[in-house]
Amino acid sequence: MSACVQLRGAGKVFPSRRGEVTALRDVTLxxxxxxxxxxxGPSGCGKSTLLKCVAGLEDxxxxxxxxxxxxxxxxxxxxxxxxxxDLLLDWRTVLDNVLIMAEFQGLGRREQKPRAISLLExxxxxxxxxxxxxxxxxxxxxxxxICRALLTEPQLLLMDEPxxxxxxxxxxxxNVELTRIWQTARRTVLFVTHSxxxxxxxxxxxxxxxxxxxxxxxxxxxxxxxPRPLSIQxxxxxxxxxxxxxxxxxxxxxxxx
Amino acid sequence: xxxxxxTTLVVLAAxxxxxxxxxxxxxxxxxxxxxxxxxxxxxxxxPWFYLRQSGDTLITxxxxxxxxxxxxxxxxxxxxxxxxxxxxxxxxxxxxxSLPKVALAPLFVIWMGTGVEPKIAIAVMLAIFSIxxxxxxxxxxIDPDILAMAYVSRARPVAVLWKIRxxxxxxxxxxxxxxxxxxxxxxxxxxxxxxxxxxxxxAILIAEGQFDTTRVFxxxxxxxxxxxxxxxxxxxxxxxxxxxxxxxxxxHGNARG
Numbered sequence: 203m204s205a206c207v208q209l210r211g212a213g214k215v216f217p218s219r220r221g222e223v224t225a226l227r228d229v230t231l232x233x234x235x236x237x238x239x240x241x242x243g244p245s246g247c248g249k250s251t252l253l254k255c256v257a258g259l260e261d262x263x264x265x266x267x268x269x270x271x272x273x274x275x276x277x278x279x280x281x282x283x284x285x286x287x288d289l290l291l292d293w294r295t296v297l298d299n300v301l302i303m304a305e306f307q308g309l310g311r312r313e314q315k316p317r318a319i320s321l322l323e324x325x326x327x328x329x330x331x332x333x334x335x336x337x338x339x340x341x342x343x344x345x346x347x348i349c350r351a352l353l354t355e356p357q358l359l360l361m362d363e364p365x366x367x368x369x370x371x372x373x374x375x376x377n378v379e380l381t382r383i384w385q386t387a388r389r390t391v392l393f394v395t396h397s398x399x400x401x402x403x404x405x406x407x408x409x410x411x412x413x414x415x416x417x418x419x420x421x422x423x424x425x426x427x428x429p430r431p432l433s434i435q436x437x438x439x440x441x442x443x444x445x446x447x448x449x450x451x452x453x454x455x456x457x458x459x
Numbered sequence: 460x461x462x463x464x465x466t467t468l469v470v471l472a473a474x475x476x477x478x479x480x481x482x483x484x485x486x487x488x489x490x491x492x493x494x495x496x497x498x499x500x501x502x503x504x505x506p507w508f509y510l511r512q513s514g515d516t517l518i519t520x521x522x523x524x525x526x527x528x529x530x531x532x533x534x535x536x537x538x539x540x541x542x543x544x545x546x547x548x549x550x551x552x553x554x555x556x557s558l559p560k561v562a563l564a565p566l567f568v569i570w571m572g573t574g575v576e577p578k579i580a581i582a583v584m585l586a587i588f589s590i591x592x593x594x595x596x597x598x599x600x601i602d603p604d605i606l607a608m609a610y611v612s613r614a615r616p617v618a619v620l621w622k623i624r625x626x627x628x629x630x631x632x633x634x635x636x637x638x639x640x641x642x643x644x645x646x647x648x649x650x651x652x653x654x655x656x657x658x659x660x661x662a663i664l665i666a667e668g669q670f671d672t673t674r675v676f677x678x679x680x681x682x683x684x685x686x687x688x689x690x691x692x693x694x695x696x697x698x699x700x701x702x703x704x705x706x707x708x709x710x711h712g713n714a715r716g
Contacts, residue, residue: 257611283611289604293626293703302622306614334703360611 248416523582593635
C-alpha cells in the first residue's frame with residue numbers, strides 16, 4: 203500500500219497581535235491509500251488546521267506535506283471535503299447542490315446527473331432531489347453535502363467534524379451509512395472529530411492530538427472487525443478502546459466524555 | 460394578505476373622503492387645494508394627455524434605472540474584486556453622493572442638450588448609488604466557508620462569481636433596486652424640470668406657470684401611481700426570481716419534510 207497523505211515534521215504558526223500562536227508542532231503522520239483515519243482531540247488541538255493544510259486551504263510554516271507524492275500547494279486534485287456545516291446553497295435544489303461539483307470541475311451536468319441521483323438515493327434522499335435545502339432536516343442536509351463531496355469520486359475525502367451539529371441518533375445513523383459507503387468504494391478518509399466513540403467506530407487508526415501546541419500524542423490502531431454494526435459499541439473490545447483513549451485525555455488534563 | 464389590502468383601501472378612501480369634505484365645507488379655493496373630485500374630473504377630461512406624459516416619464520425612468528442596474532452591478536463587481544477600483548470608484552461615488560445631485564442637473568443639459576439623454580443621465584446618477592452600495596454588500600456577505608468549499612473543489616473564479624457570489628447577492632440587489640427605482644423617478648422628473656418638453660415634470664411646471672393647481676395635482680396623482688406601480692413591479696420580479704429567499708418562503712407554503 204502506498205501513502206496517500208504524508209506529513210513530516212509539519213508545523214503551522216499563526217501570526218497574531220499578541221505574538222505567534224503555534225497551531226501545529228512537528229506532526230509526522232502517514233496515511234495509507236484506502237485507510238480511514240480519525241483525528242481525535244479537544245478543541246484547539248489543531249486537528250481542523252491539519253485538515254485545512256491537507257486541503258490546501260492553509261500553508262504549513264515548517265515541515266513537509268505530500269498528497270500522493272506531490273507537495274501540497276493549493277487544493278490537490280481528487281479531493282472531496284465535508285465541512286462541519288452543510289454549506290448547501292439555498293437557491294439550488296438538493297440535486298443542483300450536488301451537481302455544482304460537476305460544474306466546478308468542468309464535468310458535464312447531464313453525464314453526472316444519473317450518478318448524482320443514485321448517490322442521493324443511496325443516502326435516502328431519493329424523494330427530495332427537487333426540494334430546497336431549507337425544506338430538509340439537519341441530518342438530510344448533511345447527507346446532501348456528503349453526496350456533493352462524493353459526486354466526483356474523490357480518492358481522498360476530508361471530513362471536518364461533519365456530524366458535530368447533529369443529534370446523537372442522526373449521528374449514529376450517518377456513521378453507519380458512511381462506513382457502508384466507504385466499504386463499497388475504499389477511499390482514503392481523514393475524519394476530524396472530538397467524539398471518542400465516533401472515532402473508534404469509524405476508523406482503522408485513531409490519531410490522538412493534544413493542544414497547546416497541537417501535536418500527535420498517540421496513534422491507536424482499531425482492530426475491530428468490519429462491517430461494524432452499531433451494537434459493536436456494547437462489546438468489551440470497544441469499551442477497552444474507549445477506556446484507553448479516555449485515559450490518554452485524562453493524562454493530558456482534558457478529560458472528556 | 461387580502462384582508463390587509465382591504466384595510467389599506469378603506470384607510471385610503473377615508474383620507475380622500477375627509478379631504479373632499481374639508482375642501483367643500485371650508486370653501487377652500489381650488490387654487491390652493493382642489494378637491495379630489497376636481498382632480499379626478501381633470502384627469503378624466505384629458506386622459507390621453509396624462510397617459511402620454513406618464514408614458515414619457517415612465518420610459519425615461521425605466522431607461523435610467525436599467526442603465527443604473529447594469530452599470531451599478533458592473534461597478535460593484537469591480538469594487539469587490541479589485542482593491543484599486545474599490546479605492547477609486549467607491550471614494551468617487553461617496554463623494555458624488557454627498558453632493559446634492561439635483562444641483563448637477565443643469566450641467567447635464569449643457570453637456571447633452573434638451574433631449575431625453577440628460578434626463579436619463581440624471582436618473583442614472585440618482586439611482587446608481589443605492590444599487591452599487593447594496594450590490595457590494597451582497598457580493599461581500601458570502602459565508603467564507605462556502606468560498607472555501609468552492610476553492611477546495613477547484614472551482615474557477617468565474618464560476619465562483621456566477622454560481623455563488625451573484626445569486627447570493629440577488630436579495631440585497633433587489634433591496635437596492637427598490638430604493639433605486641424611486642430615485643430614478645425623481646431623476647426623471649428633475650430632468651424634465653430643467654430640460655423638459657414632455658413628461659409629467661414638464662406638465663407640472665407648465666400648470667404651475669398658469670396657476671392651475673388642479674392640473675399640478677392631476678400630474679402628481681399620475682406620478683404617485685407610476686411610482687407605486689414601478690415599486691411593485693420590482694417586488695413582483697423579486698418573488699419570481701427569489702422564491703428561495705426567507706422573505707418569500709412563507710407565501711409558497713413551506714412543506715417541511
